Amino acid sequence: AQSVTQLDSHVSVSEGTPVLLRCNYSSSYSPSLFWYVQHPNKGLQLLLKYTSAATLVKGINGFEAEFKKSETSFHLTKPSAHMSDAAEYFCVVIGIYSTLTFGKGTMLLVSP
Amino acid sequence: DVKVTQSSRYLVKRTGEKVFLECVQDMDHENMFWYRQDPGLGLRLIYFSYDVKMKEKGDIPEGYSVSREKKERFSLILESASTNQTSMYLCASGEQYSGTGELFFGEGSRLTVL
Numbered sequence: 001a002q003s004v005t006q007l008d009s010h011v012s013v014s015e016g017t018p019v020l021l022r023c024n025y026s027s028s029y030s031p032s033l034f035w036y037v038q039h040p041n042k043g044l045q046l047l048l049k050y051t052s053a054a055t056l057v058k059g060i061n062g063f064e065a066e067f068k069k070s071e072t073s074f075h076l077t078k079p080s081a082h083m084s085d086a087a088e089y090f091c092v093v094i095g096i097y098s099t100l101t102f103g104k105g106t107m108l109l110v111s112p
Numbered sequence: 113d114v115k116v117t118q119s120s121r122y123l124v125k126r127t128g129e130k131v132f133l134e135c136v137q138d139m140d141h142e143n144m145f146w147y148r149q150d151p152g153l154g155l156r157l158i159y160f161s162y163d164v165k166m167k168e169k170g171d172i173p174e175g176y177s178v179s180r181e182k183k184e185r186f187s188l189i190l191e192s193a194s195t196n197q198t199s200m201y202l203c204a205s206g207e208q209y210s211g212t213g214e215l216f217f218g219e220g221s222r223l224t225v226l
Binding site for chain 1: 143153157160207218220
């Protein structure tokens with residue numbers, strides 16, 4: 001069975017500094033991996049997806065993630081945090097019938 | 113615009129009551145899902161449906177049932193609500209076998225069981 005582990009429950013950064021949200025996956029085959037974002041009192045939104053094409057994936061709002069098979073990782077990064085990036089981020093792996101298995105989430109806090 | 117609508121944003125119910133959570137999507141998607149979201153636990157799949165009148169158990173189906181009589185509508189039913197079912201419930205829809213992982217979520221229904 002596929003699973004993902006988000007290594008940090010909370011990450012705090014200052015505005016303008018880089019963001020790193022860590023995710024490791026477990027899968028018996030080449031997985032499809034995703035990052036979703038949930039802003040306060042808002043629905044979930046797809047940020048980016050990896051589906052076995054390029055290993056470096058670019059998403060919305062300047063975020064990107066790199067698939068590293070040797071490390072079983074799919075970390076999310078952004079060069080410069082913005083206040084509007086404060087949200088909860090979920091690493092996700094896809095299964096059969098397009099069911100998604102979510103990590104427990106990482107809350108990103110951005111201070112001025 | 114893509115839209116998944118959950119009928120109630122906030123509900124307060126008493127222990128033992130029957131609760132219906134309704135979800136409607138306007139994208140003609142085959143797949144529909146119910147998740148619950150709890151702090152520190154992420155989202156957990158309760159039930160999903162890949163066609164009308166079809167349903168499959170997710171990871172935590174106990175205490176819940178579902179109904180999908182029409183393609184656009186997927187209902188979650190709590191036959192006898194309990195306090196441990198206090199949670200945020202999220203409905204989602206997506207294309208069948210797309211492999212893209214893109215699900216479209218409603219804004220959630222926050223249920224409190226007293």
